[in-house]
Amino acid sequence: MKRSLGIFFGLGALALSFAMTVSAQEQTKIKFTLDWKIQGVHAWFYWAHDKGYFKNQNLDVTIDQGDGSAAAVSRVMSGTYQAGVGDMNAIIQSSATRPTEAPVMVYMIYNHAPFALITKADSSIKSIKDLEGKTLGSPAGGAAFKLFTALAKKNGIDDKKVTWMNMAPNLQEQFLIRGQVDASAVFSATSYMNLVSQGIDPDKDIRWIFYNDNGLDLYSNGVLVSAKLLKEKPAAVKGLVSAINRAMKECIAQPDPCIENLAKNEPLINKEIEKRRLIYVLKSSVISPESSEIGLGDVKDARMARAISQIVDSYELSRTPTPAEVFDRSFLPPKAERLVKPSF
Numbered sequence: 001m002k003r004s005l006g007i008f009f010g011l012g013a014l015a016l017s018f019a020m021t022v023s024a025q026e027q028t029k030i031k032f033t034l035d036w037k038i039q040g041v042h043a044w045f046y047w048a049h050d051k052g053y054f055k056n057q058n059l060d061v062t063i064d065q066g067d068g069s070a071a072a073v074s075r076v077m078s079g080t081y082q083a084g085v086g087d088m089n090a091i092i093q094s095s096a097t098r099p100t101e102a103p104v105m106v107y108m109i110y111n112h113a114p115f116a117l118i119t120k121a122d123s124s125i126k127s128i129k130d131l132e133g134k135t136l137g138s139p140a141g142g143a144a145f146k147l148f149t150a151l152a153k154k155n156g157i158d159d160k161k162v163t164w165m166n167m168a169p170n171l172q173e174q175f176l177i178r179g180q181v182d183a184s185a186v187f188s189a190t191s192y193m194n195l196v197s198q199g200i201d202p203d204k205d206i207r208w209i210f211y212n213d214n215g216l217d218l219y220s221n222g223v224l225v226s227a228k229l230l231k232e233k234p235a236a237v238k239g240l241v242s243a244i245n246r247a248m249k250e251c252i253a254q255p256d257p258c259i260e261n262l263a264k265n266e267p268l269i270n271k272e273i274e275k276r277r278l279i280y281v282l283k284s285s286v287i288s289p290e291s292s293e294i295g296l297g298d299v300k301d302a303r304m305a306r307a308i309s310q311i312v313d314s315y316e317l318s319r320t321p322t323p324a325e326v327f328d329r330s331f332l333p334p335k336a337e338r339l340v341k342p343s344f
Contacts, residue, residue, distance in 0.1 A: 026058060027058050027059065027060050028058065028059050028060065028233055028236040028239075029059075029060045029061075029062075029082075030054075030059055030060070030061045030062070030082045030083050030229070030236065030240065031062050031064065031080065031081045031082055031083075032045070032061050032062065032063050032064070032081065032082070032083050032084055032085075033063075033064050033065075033066050033072050033075045033076065033081040033083075033084035033085075033086075034063065034064065034065050034066040034072070034084065034085055035066045035068065035069035035071075035072045035084070035085045035086055035087070035143075035221055036065070036066050036067075036068070036069070036169065036187070036190060037065050037066075037169060037170070038065055038262070038265065038266040038269065039189075039190065039193075039269070039274055039277055040193075040259060040262065040269075040273075040274030040275060040276075040277040040278035040281075041189055041277060041278055041281050042085075042262065043251050043255070043258040043259055043261070043262045043274075043278060044244060044247040044248045044250075044251045044258065045063055045085070045244065045247070046063065046261060046262050046265045047247040047250065047251055047258045047261055047262075048061075048243045048244055048246065048247035049061055049063060050261055050264075050265075051247070053242075053243035053244075053246055053247055054239075054240070054243050056243070057236075057239025057240065057242060057243050058236075058239065059236060059239055059240060059243070061240070064081075066084070066085075066086075067139065067141045067169065068139055068140070068141025068142045068143060068169070069085070069086045069087035069090070069141075069142070069143040069187070069220070069221050070086070070087050070089075070090040070141055070142065070143045070145075070146040071086075071140075071141030072084045072085060072086030072087070072224075073086040073087060073090040073091055073094060073103060073224065074090075074141075076103045076224060076225070076226050077094060077098070077101055077102065077103060077226070079226070079228070081226075082225065082226050082228070082229045083223065083224065083225045083226065083229060083237075083240060084223075084224060085109065085221055085222065085223055085224070086103075086221060086222075086224050087143040087146075087220060087221055088105055088108070088218070088219045088220060088221070088222060088307070088326065088327070089143065089146070089147055089150075089218055089219075089220070089307070089311055090143065090146060091103060091104070091105055091224060091326050092307070092308050092311045092312070092321060092326050093311060093315060093317065095321040095325050095326050096311075096312060096315075096317040096318065096319045096320065096321055097317065097318070097319070099319070099321065099325065100227065101227060102227065102325075102326075103224040103225060103226050103227060104224060104225060104227065104230055104325070104326060104327065104328050105222045105223065105224045105326060105327045105328070106222075106223055106224065106225055106230075106237060106240075106241050106327075106328050106329075106331045106332075107222050107223035107241050107244060107245065107296075107297040107331075107332065108219055108222040108296075108297055108298060108299050108327070109220075109221050109222045109223065109248075109286060109296075109297075110189070110219065110220035110221045110222065110281075110285040110286060111219065111285065111286060111287075111288045111290055111291045111299075112212065112220075112284065112285045112286075112288050113211060113212050113216070113218040113219060113220035113285070114187050114188040114189045114220060114281070114284065114285045115143065115144040115147055115151075115185070115186075115187065115188075115210070115211040115212070115216075115218070115220065116144065116185075116186055116187075116188045116191075116208050116209060116210045116211065117131070117136070117144075117183050117184065117185055117186070117208075117209040118176065118183060118184050118186050118191060118206050118207065118208055118209075119176070119182060119183040119184075119206070119207050119209075120176070120177075120205065120206065120207070121204065121205050121206060121207050123182065123183070123207060125182060125183055125207070125209075126207070127209070128151065128152075128155045128157060128209060128214055129155070129157070131152075131157060131162055131183065132157060132158060132161040132162060133161055133162075134162060134163070134182040134183060135162075135163045135164075135165055135181050135182050136148075136162055136163070136164055136165070136181060136182065136183050136184060136185055137164070137165045137166075137167055137172060137175045137176065137180070137181035137183070137184040137185070138164065138165075138166065138167075138172065138184060138185040138186075139166060139167065139168065139169045139172065140166045142169075142185060142186075142187070143187065143220070143221075144185035144186055144187060144211070145164070145185045147211065147216075147218070148162075148185055149314060149315060150216060150310060150311060150314030150315065151211050151214060151215070151216060153313075153314045154214070154215035154216060154310070154314065155214060155215060165180070165181055169190075172184050172186060172191065172194075173186075173191055173194045173195055173198060173200070174198070177198065177200065188208070188210070188284065188285075189277070189280075189281040189284075189285060190277075192277070192280055193273050193274075193276055193277035193280065196273065196276065197270065197273050216307075216310055217303065217306060217307060217310070218307045218310070218311075219299060219303075219304065219307055220285065222297075223240070223241065223244055225237050225240070230328070234331075237331050238331045241297070241331045241332060241333070242333055245296065245297060245332075245333050245337065245338060248296060248340075249296070249337075249338075249340050251278070252282060252286075252287075252340050252342055252343070253340070253341070253342075253343055254343065255275055255278055255279060255343070255344075256275070258278075259271050259274055259275045259278065262274065279344050282342065282344075283344075287340070287342060290303075292339075294335070295332075295335040295337075295338030295339050296338040296339075296340060297329075297332050297333075297338050298329055298332060298335075298338070299323075299327055299329075301323045304323040304326070304327060305322075305323055308320060308321055308322075308323065308326065
């Protein structure tokens with residue numbers, strides 16, 4: 001009897017060990033690239049990671065910092081990363097030229113594109129028409145830099161008469177303030193609070209020229225996945241989107257704990273600045289009349305078609321992708337789970 005019990009418990013332990021091994025083997029590893037250095041607008045990704053939301057979806061997600069939202073698309077296309085947060089307009093360009101390799105966006109975050117040109121309030125640059133003959137600054141991988149060609153063409157500017165100076169992302173505002181460039185192509189989500197942290201009033205001391213106010217009507221950053229992950233691991237994509245959506249809703253409802261958690265991942269951030277940045281971006285780029293209507297993460301196909309047309313025309317691309325090629329809403333949670341009521 002003792003021997004039988006020993007065999008029984010031994011087999012039970014073996015079965016449990018085997019089940020745990022199989023479960024661990026089934027966990028999908030995902031390398032996830034951010035669009036920029038760690039900021040308040042990335043709080044939900046770390047919240048999803050640290051609260052175990054990715055793990056609950058049987059995902060092992062590693063998050064790395066980025067060097068630009070357009071560069072994030074290239075990172076995923078290269079196969080180095082399986083997913084990330086990057087620029088829809090770079091996806092459109094990639095899909096037009098390399099449709100089988102281009103990543104696909106599965107969750108839109110920035111419903112209103114934060115692309116802008118900034119210059120000093122006393123600058124001679126008062127409109128886009130004043131840019132010819134000037135020196136503009138941007139990190140090499142910045143989406144606003146990549147999209148300037150579309151903006152210039154839309155407004156009849158010869159972009160060959162604009163000189164560009166590339167610099168590290170953390171030096172962009174400093175170059176402008178010191179007069180080393182006449183204007184900078186920026187992501188307002190980043191630059192607005194960077195200016196505040198340097199003692200500059202972004203509303204009084206800086207002139208803002210937004211792309212979407214000057215002929216473009218573009219979407220911007222969202223969660224994208226590689227074509228390979230989309231095809232081979234659709235359940236992992238669905239789990240990734242579900243975890244991020246849950247984390248976003250919680251961070252919108254209660255920003256403070258999410259910023260505190262972010263600081264644990266990057267102790268060098270200024271928590272007050274990053275909370276202000278998070279709320280500024282939510283108000284200006286994430287929560288809009290459109291997102292309030294259709295829910296976080298989704299887009300309107302008619303608007304997406306117009307945005308695609310603008311990008312294709314501006315870059316003289318040989319092929320026009322369909323909205324379904326660049327954005328796949330099939331992984332989104334139900335609309336009721338994507339509606340939010342901000343706490344601010």
